[in-house]
Amino acid sequence: xxxxxxxxxxxxxxxxxxxxxxxxxxxxxxxxxxxxxxxxxxxxxxxxxxxxxxxxxxxxxxxxxxxxxxxxxxxxxxxxxxxxxxxxxxxxxxxxxxxxxxxxxxxxxxxxxxxxxxxxxxxxxxxxxxxxxxxxxxxxxxxxxxxxxxxxxxxxxxxxxxxxxxxxxxxxxxxxxxxxxxxxxxxxxxxxxxxxxxxxxxxxxxxxxxxxxxxxxxxxxxxxxxxxxxxxxxxxxxxxxxxxxxxxxxxxxxxxxxxxxxxxxxxxxxxxxxxxxxxxxxxxxxxxxxxxxxxxxxxxxxxxxxxxxxxxxxxxxxxxxxxxxxxxxxxxxxxxxxxxx
Amino acid sequence: xxxxxxxxxxxxxxxxxxxxxxxxxxxxxxxxxxxxxxxxxxxxxxxxxxxxxxxxxxxxxxxxxxxxxxxxxxxxxxxxxxxxxxxxxxxxxxxxxxxxxxxxxxxxxxxxxxxxxxxxxxxxxxxxxxxxxxxxxxxxxxxxxxxxxxx
Numbered sequence: 001x002x003x004x005x006x007x008x009x010x011x012x013x014x015x016x017x018x019x020x021x022x023x024x025x026x027x028x029x030x031x032x033x034x035x036x037x038x039x040x041x042x043x044x045x046x047x048x049x050x051x052x053x054x055x056x057x058x059x060x061x062x063x064x065x066x067x068x069x070x071x072x073x074x075x076x077x078x079x080x081x082x083x084x085x086x087x088x089x090x091x092x093x094x095x096x097x098x099x100x101x102x103x104x105x106x107x108x109x110x111x112x113x114x115x116x117x118x119x120x121x122x123x124x125x126x127x128x129x130x131x132x133x134x135x136x137x138x139x140x141x142x143x144x145x146x147x148x149x150x151x152x153x154x155x156x157x158x159x160x161x162x163x164x165x166x167x168x169x170x171x172x173x174x175x176x177x178x179x180x181x182x183x184x185x186x187x188x189x190x191x192x193x194x195x196x197x198x199x200x201x202x203x204x205x206x207x208x209x210x211x212x213x214x215x216x217x218x219x220x221x222x223x224x225x226x227x228x229x230x231x232x233x234x235x236x237x238x239x240x241x242x243x244x245x246x247x248x249x250x251x252x253x254x255x256x257x258x259x260x261x262x263x264x265x266x267x268x269x270x271x272x273x274x275x276x277x278x279x280x281x282x283x284x285x286x287x288x289x290x291x292x293x294x295x296x297x298x299x300x301x302x303x304x305x306x307x308x309x310x311x312x313x314x315x316x317x318x319x320x321x322x323x324x325x326x327x328x329x330x331x332x333x334x335x336x337x338x339x340x341x
Numbered sequence: 342x343x344x345x346x347x348x349x350x351x352x353x354x355x356x357x358x359x360x361x362x363x364x365x366x367x368x369x370x371x372x373x374x375x376x377x378x379x380x381x382x383x384x385x386x387x388x389x390x391x392x393x394x395x396x397x398x399x400x401x402x403x404x405x406x407x408x409x410x411x412x413x414x415x416x417x418x419x420x421x422x423x424x425x426x427x428x429x430x431x432x433x434x435x436x437x438x439x440x441x442x443x444x445x446x447x448x449x450x451x452x453x454x455x456x457x458x459x460x461x462x463x464x465x466x467x468x469x470x471x472x473x474x475x476x477x478x479x480x481x482x483x484x485x486x487x488x489x490x491x492x
Contacts (some may be wrong), residue, residue: 078481100430104400107429111450112356118454147451151431165434211433 099157106150114143152284159291166212166296166332170205170320173238173245180214181236185222192230199238206245206317207325213317219285220249220313226255227311235294243324244298244316255311256304264302265290293317297328346387346466347371351381351409352398352427357450361396361427365462378404381447383414385419394465399428399435414443423465427458451460
């Protein structure tokens with residue numbers, strides 16, 4: 001497999017090591033206010049002839065030798081450190097590449113499985129029986145779940161190692177939530193659920209990453225769609241709260257027991273929930289969303305009055321112009337801003 | 342018009358190649374398959390008398406899809422060929438990079454099944470001039486902002 005990334009992404013050039021590190025201790029000695037006893041005080045005659053070199057030529061040579069040795073050792077250590085830094089950078093780059101390639105290798109056969117099932121299901125190979133359709137639909141669900149798991153694991157490895165990139169901008173949440181609402185209405189209808197959106201028109205802008213917010217809401221809505229029985233409803237809402245804007249997804253679903261609520265944002269939380277048919281997540285979604293929201297300077301939480309009483313999942317993100325937004329801007333200033341409209 | 346369009350499909354995975362080439366042929370396109378980047382360029386140069394569209398995978402032997410795209414856009418004889426990137430690399434940076442280099446679309450196999458991809462190609466084919474290589478590339482915007490979100 002060709003390493004394409006290396007052909008287009010240049011690793012930052014390794015800077016030459018700390019310049020003249022060897023001379024640093026001497027500069028420090030000068031600035032610390034301690035005077036050398038050999039240095040003439042104000043008003044004293046110059047004592048050149050009494051300098052150590054004059055008094056003891058052998059000592060001077062020994063001093064020069066010691067200094068040269070020291071210089072040599074420092075430059076040797078500097079070189080070693082530079083090599084070490086280069087190796088670490090290479091290792092980090094190799095790890096990124098490994099994750100990307102593994103991800104690609106896992107996705108390729110999955111795409112083939114999904115693509116072929118999709119073609120048969122859509123009747124491209126001729127009529128199929130209702131029963132075959134059912135079997136294939138289940139196979140597709142399994143493949144989709146596996147794909148989601150691969151994606152989540154890749155994102156987790158990035159977010160945990162600080163390699164996830166964020167593309168921050170001021171976002172008009174009302175419009176954004178309207179788009180999401182429109183996109184999810186057919187899915188909700190398909191499950192015989194009603195999807196509402198309630199938010200004030202004057203909602204302040206948030207400073208965040210559009211794609212990542214979508215990922216979080218997509219996860220919340222996905223859970224609500226899974227755990228809300230037919231005839232129920234899901235409500236997306238948003239409100240301003242001090243320096244943050246809070247977005248919530250509330251459903252009339254199966255709810256969560258109090259003792260399970262703390263486990264929700266852990267990996268593979270193993271929560272006993274009355275299962276709706278077909279309801280099964282990767283067990284990584286909420287763990288991932290928590291990390292994402294926190295990296296975006298926000299917080300995330302869940303509330304449920306108990307089993308059978310529905311649940312509300314919320315996250316808060318910094319408002320544009322807030323001090324939290326400013327800290328975020330500084331933190332991710334090296335990430336490439338998104339230019340696409 | 343549709344049947345006059347030759348599609349060069351560069352994809353190194355044989356099963357994926359068959360999946361997409363079958364779907365494209367079924368609706369009437371002439372499809373030339375290439376299993377690496379160099380072969381893709383060869384096939385494109387061979388079809389220069391006909392209106393052509395290139396579909397490029399990214400991770401391929403010999404030359405990556407990005408390198409093929411660069412070659413196409415820098416070569417006066419090929420630069421008007423619309424290029425669609427079809428990949429499972431769902432990274433926003435990659436999508437932006439491809440669009441910057443001149444690709445008209447960046448499609449991920451995760452988001453689009455073969456049928457949807459054929460439809461997208463149809464949108465481009467519909468806007469592509471019938472005269473070889475002198476048509477303006479139609480406006481089809483990739484939703485870059487969504488890539489990565491669902492990646």
